[in-house]
Amino acid sequence: MGQLLPIVNEYLSVMEEDVEINDLQLNYYYRDTLLAGSDGGENYAELVKCLQPKKHLKSHDAAQLLTTLKSLSEVVSYIDPIQHESLLSSLSRLSLWDYAPTDRKYDAAADIMDALLELIVSLAASKGIYVDFCLELLVKHFVPPKYAFEFLKNENGVGMKNKVLSRVHAALKHIADLVPLAPLRLSPIVVHSMPKRFAKEPEIVMYVENMLMLESGEIGEIVGGTMLPALVDKLIELDVEIGWDGKLQEDAKCIFAMEIQDFADFEDDDEKYYSMCTTELLNRNNLQGNQVAEKLDSLIVLTFLHLESCQSKGRLAEVFDILLTSFKRTVLNTYKSKFAQFVMFYACALDSEGCGVNFAMVLTEMFDSRVNPPITRMSAVAYLASYLSRAKFLSSELVANIIQRLVDWCFAYCKLHDFDMNPQAHQVFYSACQAIMYILCFRMKSLMEVPRLKVKLIKMPMELIWKHKLNPLKVCLPSVVEEFLKQAKAARLFMSAELFIFDDLLEADLSKAFGGINRLDMFFPFDPCLLKKSESYLRPHFVRWSKVRTTYDTYANEELSDSGSEASDDDFVDMNAKDMNDYDMAGSVEAGLDFDPDLNKMSITPKSMKYGFQAQTEGRMPSNIRLSTTTESFV
Template identity: 65%
Template sequence: MVKVPVSDKEGSSVMENGGYSDYQLVRHFRSVLEEVTKGDRGNYDELVGYLHPKKNLNPDEVAILVTTLRALSGAVCCIDPNHHESLLFAVSRMSLWNYGTEVMDALLELIISLAASNGKYIDWCLEMLVKHFVPPFYLIDSLNNENGIDRKNKVLSRVHAALKEIADLVPLAPLRLCPIVVQNMPNVFSKEREIVIYFENMFKLEGGAIGEIVGATILPALVDRLLELDVEIGWDGILQEDSRGIFDMELEDIIKLADEDDNCHNMPQSELLNRKNLQGNQVVEKLDSLIVLALLHLESCQSSGRLTEVFDVLLPSFQKTVLNAYKSKFTQFVMFYACALDPEGCGVKFAMVLADMFASDLNPPITRMSAVAYLASYLSRAKFLSAALVTTIIQSLVDLCYAYCKFRDSDLNPRAHQVFYSGCQAIMYIMCFRMKSLMDVPRLKLQLLNMPMEAIWKHKLSPLKVCLPTVVVEFLRQAKAAKLFMASESFVFDDMLESDLSKAFGGMDRLDMFFPFDPCLLKKSESYIRPHFVRWSKVRTTYDEDDDDIGEVSDSGSEVSDDDFVDTNTRDMIDDDLMVTVEDLDFNPDLNKMSITPKNSLKYGRMPARIRPSTSPESL
């Protein structure tokens, strides 16, 4: 019969009722394990019985369990998966979350000893530890109170310390750990607290001692899960920009909605309503919480000097998955925030990589179009990018489009030249946001004036007739005010072409009309993005009349005041129902909204396209 000694307060075993010393107990357990191979299971079954989970253990039972686990740690060399399956099963059912620290430490000692004793147990031990990333379902709701937080810290600190110790003892263990962590990730339908706490552990692994090894696998897996959640969010929860009802909302409703969120007072009505519509959506709330975790991890990486290293892992993942996922709405802001934390490093690199992807003929057209859409949106919305960098990339885009025109005649087929038109639209979109600030810098203004833009717009491929009319009209309006072209009045826009050629550029789900860094509608995540983000309502345009009240931009291209943007009463919302045509470019300067579209567009059964097209399915 197995007799287990009780531990005293100092943890040393004492002899009781003819029991064993620690050394004798280990030897005895070894013999018990060996007896099983000979068919004698009496003592073995009694031993296994000590390990079966029980609730409300008294102090003596706790002491027996601790001693048993520690003795087994010394006998792991005799444990055979073929003969001791019931023992391993009993251990696997034990959860650190259900015990005090003494049992926790003894169980982890056994797991570490097993991992170090034989390579065949590595995966089993790692899986045993990873399953503790998330508490049993009946404990999840208790993690918000003081006791729950204390229990969480005690368990998870020990789990990560054990993973580190196993990695030290078995150098290949981190590589075996990666697939286990990924395979055990909660799916998109899991409870928010479950997936959040698992993400916390993944980020802790990535930022820990073995992060250099596991990060290359864990970070892309995290991005993939974010994207899976992202595409689960249907567009039916987001109001379309061309829905007339958005603009008919009663003023008191807008005020009430804004009062509920202090961050919403300066938001356009459509963005405010879209955010309201997303409230209560469990997938949205999960994604919001997870993106916040990702942003906080990036801040931690910046503080520890690891941001560049982490960014270099995230970037290929972004290129492979997020870039071509046309339904991605919010995941891309992880990259945006990384760039905001390191503008001169990550920020510049991201822009140059996107520009190179667009320029490369080796990439498929859909990838090139997506890359330039991201590039245009990024350069327009990133407050932290220098005017000089923006001008340099505009120059490269203009050169590419101009070179394309040289070898084309009059084949006005939007589908045959999608990459070219997406490049043209990117140029115009960036200029809508940046033209004023660039023209204010003499050397950058000279560079813009020397670009062959006018030749591109007047080419027989007629990009002005194919690209998104809203962007075309605003671009031409600003170009005329800035005297960017010699004869901007000569550009004529036929509103019939919006229905024919422009739609042929991609149709209802056109990726080429996708501006992925439009305002983030996630409440918690947006608060991190906001300080680095350019809103259209704060963009200075070339036709603004209040330039004298705005800070100047230095000749070096760096912004002296609050970047290129100010808030004005006449442009506090981008969603006014203002409609003008290119033929009306000499209109009243008060008509300075960006939501501009050709006249008579309603006769085609559509409301005006907006400058923030990616918030509606049509503009994708």
């Protein structure tokens, strides 16, 4: 054996008698060993061996490791990246998780963790060349070794996790204080080290949890602008991996039939509903046993909780601005995005008067700006329509004002294009027309109940738009057109009877040229969220179709009242329901009525089909609007 072990043993035996002298002597010894490098023979080899991880660390080994780490912290300036490559390699394999309190307890565990972090911090501060190396060592601890995940599940797991991660983040803050440029180096390291697509759910969730701790921590002002966009990018990456392209129509029968027919059967059994509506759906699509959806669901919920924390600390507006920039860069034009956009929805719900209004106005401006390419404008107005329709927290005044802007834009467009329709040449126009109709499918009743908003709505030149040669009623999605005209007729919104006589509302070549199954202009991004955990957070803020009061519901009830008949509870949707967990779909499907579930949706990328507008449809849930999964009507 070399001389290192006897010297350390001697130090350990006399340290209580003369600590200061022996510390100094030991530091000189380690300095000389480092200066000799690999040419130092057994002394350097023993030093490297001492730093190598051991599965079973005895008390004496723990004391030796502790002494070595402390001494190296004093002589880090002598560590050379070339001469001491093997030492740095051994250091990189040491893990705090190996020394955190577990069922393998020994007295020096916490001291070893602190000494290891002290060495890492000292090394980072000693020479600029080690900053990235030390930051990578710390970021590596965001996710524990595989064996530790099982331990984290028991009653001591939370304590173990907190002991490690609190130290890691404190060390990152310490390095940032000593090396001001370190946070700028940290951001790309964190983003690059994110678990890849095949990582298991606990790994990626814990890693993102640490990213959000950085964002809200003391160095968040510097790194926060990177953490949140990186998280949004990860959400999108997982989202588009849940690919139901080509199978949407096949599986839509399951989702929307469940949403319409069977919600009432499962209102007291969420587990049963979601296992049928989500798990079976995703498994049928070969989505890796639903693992991708579960990862995405957990990450979205984690983001929701972070937003709640930001709100409680008064920094939601600041975080929202970062998310909004990321949304415009990443999410907006990702046509396969199905769930990631609900992060924006939830942020708006937490601050309806600030973030909520801001999001609506930004989308409106993006649509209105000719600087943006057509595909961006079409996407923005699709998001706007879906957001105004589904966000329970938005005021009728705001909705009416935005409808006014869209109508004014469409009217001005009509005056500049006085010729026959051409769906390919006027896609932005038709997108805006479809957005107006879609919003009014959800909001017409609530707007018409406010006298000044009713007057405002009636005065809008919508009738001139619908009768123009561009003829949007024959180009936009037939299911939206049919429901819109049905409500407009009941509300007596237009004077022209010809608007309500449509025997040729077919999704023929004109409509297909504008839309089609995978087009953004047929996309309603805030259709009901099918992720179980995420949906439970969204539910109180989300409007589902079964709770929307339509104008023809009122018209039908007035006719019953005039005839002296009493409407039963089964003849209309209970608009006064207050139970946030109520999934009652009363009024959508009558007992014994056969129906085609493909006709029951106003959904993302609906199926091409033929529709005929029935002017005298009974006052019940229309068969062409996809139901929502959430709560009560607009007031």
